[in-house]
Structure formats: C-alpha cells, structure tokens
Amino acid sequence: MVEAVKDKWLGAAYSFIVVLVFWGLVSWWLDIPIIPSPAAVFQNILDIYTSKMQAHVAASLLRILAGIIIAILAGVPLGFLMGYFERVDKILSPLVYFTYPVPKLALLPIVMLLFGLGETSKLIMIILIIVFQIIITSRDAVKSIPAETYHSLQSLGASRRQMFTEIIVPASLPEVLTATRLALGTAVSILFFTETFGTEYGMGYFIMDAWMRVNYLEMYSGIVVLSFMGFVIFTLIDLSESRLCSWR
Amino acid sequence: MISVKELSVAYGENQQLTPALDKVTIEIDSGQIYTFIGPSGCGKSTFLYILAGILRDYQGIVTIDGKPVDPQKQRIGLILQNYGLLPWKNVYQNAILGAKIKDQPADEPYVRFIFQQLGIEDLLGRYPKELSGGQQQRVAIARAFILKPDLLLMDEPFSALDAITREEIQDLFLKIWKQHQVTTVFITHSVDEALYLGSKIVVFSPAPGKIIEVIDNPCFQLENLRARDEYYRMSKQLRKMLSEEWSKQ
Ligand SMILES: Nc1ncnc2c1ncn2[C@@H]1O[C@H](COP(=O)(O)OP(=O)(O)OP(=O)(O)O)[C@@H](O)[C@H]1O
Numbered sequence: 044m045v046e047a048v049k050d051k052w053l054g055a056a057y058s059f060i061v062v063l064v065f066w067g068l069v070s071w072w073l074d075i076p077i078i079p080s081p082a083a084v085f086q087n088i089l090d091i092y093t094s095k096m097q098a099h100v101a102a103s104l105l106r107i108l109a110g111i112i113i114a115i116l117a118g119v120p121l122g123f124l125m126g127y128f129e130r131v132d133k134i135l136s137p138l139v140y141f142t143y144p145v146p147k148l149a150l151l152p153i154v155m156l157l158f159g160l161g162e163t164s165k166l167i168m169i170i171l172i173i174v175f176q177i178i179i180t181s182r183d184a185v186k187s188i189p190a191e192t193y194h195s196l197q198s199l200g201a202s203r204r205q206m207f208t209e210i211i212v213p214a215s216l217p218e219v220l221t222a223t224r225l226a227l228g229t230a231v232s233i234l235f236f237t238e239t240f241g242t243e244y245g246m247g248y249f250i251m252d253a254w255m256r257v258n259y260l261e262m263y264s265g266i267v268v269l270s271f272m273g274f275v276i277f278t279l280i281d282l283s284e285s286r287l288c289s290w291r
Numbered sequence: 292m293i294s295v296k297e298l299s300v301a302y303g304e305n306q307q308l309t310p311a312l313d314k315v316t317i318e319i320d321s322g323q324i325y326t327f328i329g330p331s332g333c334g335k336s337t338f339l340y341i342l343a344g345i346l347r348d349y350q351g352i353v354t355i356d357g358k359p360v361d362p363q364k365q366r367i368g369l370i371l372q373n374y375g376l377l378p379w380k381n382v383y384q385n386a387i388l389g390a391k392i393k394d395q396p397a398d399e400p401y402v403r404f405i406f407q408q409l410g411i412e413d414l415l416g417r418y419p420k421e422l423s424g425g426q427q428q429r430v431a432i433a434r435a436f437i438l439k440p441d442l443l444l445m446d447e448p449f450s451a452l453d454a455i456t457r458e459e460i461q462d463l464f465l466k467i468w469k470q471h472q473v474t475t476v477f478i479t480h481s482v483d484e485a486l487y488l489g490s491k492i493v494v495f496s497p498a499p500g501k502i503i504e505v506i507d508n509p510c511f512q513l514e515n516l517r518a519r520d521e522y523y524r525m526s527k528q529l530r531k532m533l534s535e536e537w538s539k540q
C-alpha cells in the first residue's frame with residue numbers, strides 16, 4: 044500500500060523530469076522563440092500567476108469541478124437504479140448504449156444553439172462527456188455484486204435503503220472513482236475547447252489569447268498551468284480512491 | 292419451534308422447472324442444534340435460504356414460533372460457507388452489522404466478551420482480505436452471536452477450513468452456543484461434523500431433497516467425544532446408512 048503510493052509519486056516525478064529534459068533539449072537545440080526554455084516559462088508563471096492567470100484558473104477549475112460533481116450526482120444514482128432494478132435497466136440501457144458512441148463533441152453546435160454561448164453550454168458539454176461513462180460504470184459495478192453478498196443483509200431484514208448504503212454504494216465506489224478519473228482527461232480537453240469562445244475567462248481563453256497576441260511565453264505558461272491543473276484533480280481523485288477504498 | 296410442512300421448491304421458469312426440494316416436512320425444536328446432511332445438490336442450501344427469508348417462492352407452510360418467516364420481525368443469524376463478510380467493513384463493523392441493521396446499539400460489554408471468546412479482539416481494525424479463512428469465520432460467528440438471534444442458520448460454515456482449524460472452531464462454536472442454546476440449523480457435508488455438533492441429525496435424500504430420517508444423536512455433548520467408542524460406532528452406523536440410502540436412486 045505505502046509502497047504503491049511511493050511508486051506513484053516516483054513515477055510522476057520521473058515523467059515530469061523526462062518531459063522537462065526533452066523540452067529543454069529541443070528548445071536549446073532549435074533556439075527559436077516558438078519554443079521557449081522551461082526555465083523561462085516557469086519564471087514567467089511565477090511572474091504573472093497572481094496578476095494575470097489566477098482568475099482564469101479559478102474559472103476553469105469551477106467549470107470542471109461543477110461538471111464532475113453534477114455528472115456524478117446524476118449518473119451514479121441512475122446507474123445504481125439500472126443495476127439494481129432489472130426493469131429500469133431494460134428501459135434505459137438501449138438509450139444509453141445508443142447514445143454512448145455518439146461523439147459528444149459533435150453535439151456542440153446543437154447545445155450551443157439551444158443554450159447559447161455562455162456557461163450553461165460549457166457545463167452541459169463537460170457533463171455530457173463524463174456522465175455516460177459514469178452511468179455505465181455504476182450500473183456494471185452494481186450488476187457485478189454477487190447475489191451472496193446480499194444474503195446476510197436479507198436475512199437480517201434490511202430495508203432497500205440499507206441495501207444501498209451498506210452494500211451498493213461502498214461496493215461500487217472504487218469503480219465509479221476510477222471511471223471519473225479516466226473521464227477527466229477528455230473533460231479537460233472539452234473544457235479547453237469550449238473556453239476558446241464565448242468567454243473571457245478560463246485557461247482555454249488565456250492560451251488562445253496569448254497565441255493570438257503572439258506572446259509565446261504566456262501561451263506556454265498557460266499550457267503548463269492547465270496541464271498541472273488536470274494533474275492535480277487526477278491526483279486528488281486517485282488519493283481519495285486509495286483513502287476510501289483501502290479495503291480492496 | 293420451526294415447523295415445515297410439505298415444503299416444495301423448484302428453480303427455473305414455468306416450462307423448465309428443476310425441483311430442488313420435494314415435500315419436506317419437519318419440526319425443529321427450540322434450543323437444539325439440528326445438523327442436516329445430504330449429498331451435493333440435494334437442496335440443503337435452498338432449505339436454509341427459505342428459513343432465512345432469502346428465498347420466498349415456495350409451496351408449503353413454513354413457520355417460526357407459529358409465525359411466517361419474516362427477517363424483519365425475527366432475529367436470524369446466518370453464517371455461510373464463504374463467511375458472508377462485507378469486504379469494505381473492518382472486523383468490528385462486520386461484527387456489529389446485525390445489531391446495526393436491527394437498529395439498536397450493540398451491547399458493548401457483550402460484544403467485547405464475544406470478541407474475547409473468539410480470540411479476535413486484536414483484529415478489529417482489519418479488513419476481511421487481511422484475515423485468514425479461520426479468522427474470517429470467527430468474525431462471522433461473532434456477528435451471528437452479537438445479534439442475539441432467535442434462530443441460527445449455518446450453511447457448511449467450516450468446510451473451507453483445514454482440518455485442525457475446523458476442529459478448533461467447532462469447539463469454539465459449541466462453547467459459545469452452550470451459553471445461549473439458540474435453535475440452530477447446521478448444514479454439513481461431513482458425517483463427523485454432523486455427529487459432533489448435532490443433537491439431532493437430519494438426513495436428506497439425493498435431489499430433489501426429501502427428509503429420509505431424523506436421528507437422535509446419543510453422542511451430543513459427551514465429554515471428549517472424538518476419543519470415545521460411541522462416537523466411532525455411531526459414525527460407522529451413520530456412514531453405512533448414508534451409503535445405502537443415497538445409492539438407492
Ligand atoms: N439459483 C438457482 N437457479 C437454478 N437452480 C438452482 C439455483 N440454486 C440451486 N439450484 C439447483 O437446485 C438444486 C439444489 O441446490 P442447493 O444449492 O440447495 O444444493 P445443496 O444441497 O446446498 O448442494 P451443495 O451440498 O453442493 O451445497 C441443485 O440441483 C441446484 O443446481
């Protein structure tokens with residue numbers, strides 16, 4: 044357990060160093076303004092973070108966290124119902140399966156026509172991307188609980204509510220967290236994309252704006268900070284996973 | 292007292308029914324251990340699931356103290372072959388699960404007493420995956436007794452344990468059982484176990500299960516049983532009977 048955590052941190056540090064070295068070498072080798080050196084970029088982040096970037100980070104963070112939380116609040120209960128009640132599954136599964144492979148990004152124009160260019164559309168896009176994964180994962184997690192697991196509680200006369208709180212929620216929590224963590228990557232990409240229009244706040248806007256102003260240093264700073272943000276959320280979910288699911 | 296009249300159970304859909312129990316009738320007296328023995332697939336687990344209120348689709352009449360089986364009203368302790376512990380709860384949480392579901396605070400001194408008798412007081416913070424099979428089964432036994440059940444149902448609880456651990460836990464179980472004398476239905480594959488633990492021994496036929504015989508066990512609770520002649524004689528007799536009865540079909 045402790046070993047695994049240590050390995051993860053070592054892995055993260057290792058890949059961070061590899062990327063930095065590679066980036067440093069390329070920038071030194073080519074020596075052109077479109078590839079500034081890592082040192083210059085990190086210095087720039089330190090210089091402008093509070094004055095220029097903070098508000099954008101906050102805006103992006105808020106969107107992505109709100110998206111994740113809403114997707115979980117909507118997707119997990121739905122998945123649980125589908126997993127537990129055969130009849131609900133029969134009705135909803137075809138819908139979920141039919142819409143799952145549709146590339147959600149392609150729905151962007153429709154979402155924007157319906158909800159405009161503002162926050163609602165951005166949030167809906169993020170939720171659309173993650174929620175299906177979460178529904179299907181929670182449903183399958185519930186279905187994979189062996190019937191015997193329920194037996195002791197049944198013989199104790201447990202209520203439905205107790206079945207959910209004592210068995211279904213804890214049994215499927217690890218899978219749900221993993222699914223959320225994996226969906227996060229896509230969610231950050233979508234976030235970036237939707238922030239390139241209809242707003243003046245968010246890391247997507249910041250990066251595109253720097254690009255348009257031909258300020259490569261700031262553009263790189265934005266990319267690094269956005270990546271770091273993704274990494275932090277990813278790690279947080281990972282940590283809560285090992286904390287909450289240490290029984291595994 | 293548990294009364295079972297003409298209990299028949301079949302699995303499957305309307306067209307293709309597989310009978311599992313065939314008109315089982317038996318009265319189980321309170322305060323005794325009934326060991327049920329029968330060949331594999333004869334419906335022993337099915338019988339237990341009906342008493343536990345897990346299976347509700349059957350024909351016949353089953354009552355516990357004159358009332359139909361209802362796990363919400365009765366206090367039923369269930370111990371299964373795979374221990375039935377919840378992997379996400381630690382030993383302590385698993386052990387008091389019964390009391391928790393029944394919505395009453397666990398009787399702490401009694402809980403401590405049971406833990407100590409079963410020798411698991413040092414394991415309370417561990418999760419099931421961090422326990423040996425024998426330890427897991429002790430926790431399952433603790434859970435059943437902490438519930439203070441009216442009825443104890445055990446489905447081959449010790450068959451996954453190695454021989455030495457099994458005898459140890461059998462003795463431990465008897466020791467705690469004697470303090471409460473709760474009505475117990477104990478399913479087993481093993482003639483020795485049936486003789487060692489049962490005040491009555493119930494013999495099932497091969498599938499679909501019928502009750503062939505209910506034997507009073509003269510060996511029950513004799514001192515130092517395993518070393519005695521009676522035990523040896525009874526064991527031989529029972530084995531002979533089983534091999535004759537079970538080969539009839
Ligand atoms: N869920 C089920 N669906 C269909 N058939 C079942 C089901 N459970 C049990 N059966 C069948 O019912 C019969 C009795 O099963 P049961 O588990 O009660 O036997 P058992 O006496 O406990 O066997 P064992 O000693 O191997 O545990 C068997 O033929 C089995 O295949």
Ligand SMILES: [Mg+2]
Binds near residue numbers: 337446
């Ligand atoms: Mg069985």
